[in-house]
Amino acid sequence: MSAPVEEIRLNLPHIELAAHLYGPEDGRPVIALHGWLDNAASFARLAPKLTGMRVVALDFAGHGHSAHRAAGAGYQLWDYALDVLHVAEQLGWPRFSLLGHSMGAIVSVLLAGAMPQxxxxxxxxxxxxxxLGEAADAPRKLGEALQAQLDLPNKRKPVYEKVEQAVVARMKGVGAVSRDAAELLAQRGLMPVPGGYTWRTDARLTLPSPLRFTRAHSQAFLAAVQCPVDLVLAENGLLKGELPLLQMLEALPFNVTRLAGGHHLHLDDEAGAASVADCFNRRFASA
Structure with a gap:
């Protein structure tokens, strides 16, 4: 946890993003993408264990120390993909690898399928x-999303009197995490407000998606990925029992490794981070 890390700011044409920078300057270029409502601290245990890699761990827009999107803008998966491309352009990386957890993994697949070069x-x-969603459900889902946007001004983020209360809440949130992991995410994700602390995340991030991919959409993106793919599945993660996904994997040339742990196995403890790092280090070294 004491490995050197540099805090950087990336001034993109449309938004300013924050990031943590790890590894040697001449290392393999890697952009790390965290999960929904997390932040760059998601890679605080894992990134220092990756060898020979120059890792830029982003705070996605609306998360952590990155700016929120302008009024009227949204947080769709393809918006994040464009942000990643702008980051790569600013870094001077014509080609790069992606390290993604949860939502960050999804964005990685979409970007790799859309721009394999x-x-x-x-x-x-x-x-x-x-x-996934069905086409027949799309009108209802869009209506729910539009109504949620209209109701947003009346929505208030929780305020915690003490940081400890926020840590406990994060431990029980979506993709439950260990206390150590929750503390790391909270250190970067909280800000002081009257009455205590609240999360820095943009309230719009909790709005329902206006459109969901069908199974055919997802299969098309997966089939369009041309680079090597290494996927770590947590034995007790959020994808456990996701039959449609597991069926898709059977037909794909991806390297799949199942490891003990929960959805945040790379952050929950040092042992989990080491296991994930060993997996990726072996694959990257053989590339």
Whole structure:
């Protein structure tokens, strides 16, 4: 946890993003993408254990120390993909690898499928494709999303009197995490407000998606990925029992490794981070 890390700011044409920078300057270029409502601290245990890699762990827009999107803008998966491309352009990386956890893994797959010429390799942790939807449900889902946007001004983020209360809440949140992991995420994710602390995340991040991919959409993106893919599945992760996803994997040339742990196995403890790092280090070294 004491490994050197540099805090950087990336001034993109449309938004300013924050990031943690790890590894040697001449290392393999890697952009790390965290999960929904997490932040760059998601890679605080894992990134220092990756050898020979120059890792830029982003705070996605609306998360951590990154700016929130402008009024009227949204947080769709393809918006994040464009942000990643702008980051690569600013770093001068014509080709790079992606390390993604959960939502970050989903964004990684979409970007690799859409622009395969830019992506060298994918290293994914307990994430692969978005939640699926049926075409027949699309009008109702869009209506719910539009109504949620209209109701947003009346929505208030929770305020915790003490940081400890926020840590406990994060431990029980979506993709439950260990206390150590929750503390790391909270250190970067909280800000002081009257009455205590609240999360820095943009309230719009909790709005329902206006559109979901069908199974055919997801299969098309997976089939379009041309680079090597290494996927770590947590035995007790969020993808456990996801039959449609597991069926898709059977037909794909991806390297799949199942490891003990929960959805945040790369952050929950040092042992989990070491196991994930060993898996990715072996694959990257053989590339």
């Amino acid at each position: 830019r992506i060298e390799r994918l290293a994914l942790i307990d994430g692969l494709i978005p939640y």
